[in-house]
Amino acid sequence: MIDVERGGRVSSLRIDGRELLLGVEAAAGRSIGWGCFVMAPWPGRLAGGQFRWRGRRVQVPRTLGPDAIHGLVYDRAWQVEEAGGREATLSIELGPAGWPFAGRVRERIALDERSIVLEASIEADEPMPVAIGWHPWFLRRGANPQVEVDAASTLALREMIPTGVRQAVRGRTDLREGPALGRRRLDDVYVDARSPATIRWPDLELRIEFEPPLTTVVVHTPTQAICVEPQTAWPNALNGGASSGSTRAGPMDGGAVELDGGQAIGTRTKLIWRELARPLAS
Numbered sequence: 001m002i003d004v005e006r007g008g009r010v011s012s013l014r015i016d017g018r019e020l021l022l023g024v025e026a027a028a029g030r031s032i033g034w035g036c037f038v039m040a041p042w043p044g045r046l047a048g049g050q051f052r053w054r055g056r057r058v059q060v061p062r063t064l065g066p067d068a069i070h071g072l073v074y075d076r077a078w079q080v081e082e083a084g085g086r087e088a089t090l091s092i093e094l095g096p097a098g099w100p101f102a103g104r105v106r107e108r109i110a111l112d113e114r115s116i117v118l119e120a121s122i123e124a125d126e127p128m129p130v131a132i133g134w135h136p137w138f139l140r141r142g143a144n145p146q147v148e149v150d151a152a153s154t155l156a157l158r159e160m161i162p163t164g165v166r167q168a169v170r171g172r173t174d175l176r177e178g179p180a181l182g183r184r185r186l187d188d189v190y191v192d193a194r195s196p197a198t199i200r201w202p203d204l205e206l207r208i209e210f211e212p213p214l215t216t217v218v219v220h221t222p223t224q225a226i227c228v229e230p231q232t233a234w235p236n237a238l239n240g241g242a243s244s245g246s247t248r249a250g251p252m253d254g255g256a257v258e259l260d261g262g263q264a265i266g267t268r269t270k271l272i273w274r275e276l277a278r279p280l281a282s
Contacts, residue, residue: 008078009037022137030075036136043133044235051238072097086111101128121266124259133231148178151190193217
């Protein structure tokens with residue numbers, strides 16, 4: 001199911017009668033805490049809700065304490081462009097959402113028997129810096145799931161904002177072999193990640209396939225959910241290289257991209273599931 005009014009997000013994903021996503025009843029209706037939604041025109045935290053770009057300071061609404069988080073479109077109504085069968089295309093204009101640059105976000109969601117394709121793009125009508133990502137909230141389902149992310153480094157964080165320092169995964173942050181989560185409480189930024197990431201419950205395996213420019217994966221594991229978030233840039237990436245004054249479209253530090261008018265950045269993520277023949281050891 002797609003909730004058009006609350007961020008154009010996937011609000012429910014049922015597999016053989018089993019719900020995979022944390023629902024709206026677990027959080028405020030327009031919050032960041034449920035379903036699966038597009039993060040745009042930036043993913044993750046934006047320090048102070050501001051950045052400098054081409055000599056100007058840009059301020060956006062602060063939505064998490066002193067910072068802004070996950071963009072501007074997750075709590076707004078989207079427009080349905082096409083819908084039929086198991087596929088839908090939605091869009092939202094960025095200007096009315098509080099972004100001081102003209103453009104739009106478009107998403108396509110397509111479902112079949114064993115997978116769901118999530119495509120998203122940002123289209124610029126004028127020069128702007130952007131990044132994009134997907135934020136799913138998968139239920140733990142009362143089990144001790146395994147999570148696998150093929151990345152050798154995370155980012156050092158200060159008050160949840162990257163410092164720019166990479167650090168080798170070790171112990172609780174090393175997910176390369178797909179360990180059981182147990183009591184790990186992660187909220188970490190994995191960089192140069194390779195597809196796919198995988199979640200395994202005792203009875204089900206979910207592969208999260210992503211394509212460049214999706215190479216950063218944030219893993220957040222609160223008590224009731226698992227968030228594996230592929231995105232095109234680090235949190236706070238709009239503050240990385242944003243004051244360079246460059247007039248050419250291209251990557252900035254941290255993975256954000258400068259678009260000229262008429263340019264776009266697009267992403268594709270595919271979730272593929274299969275039942276497991278017998279329970280895995282926890």
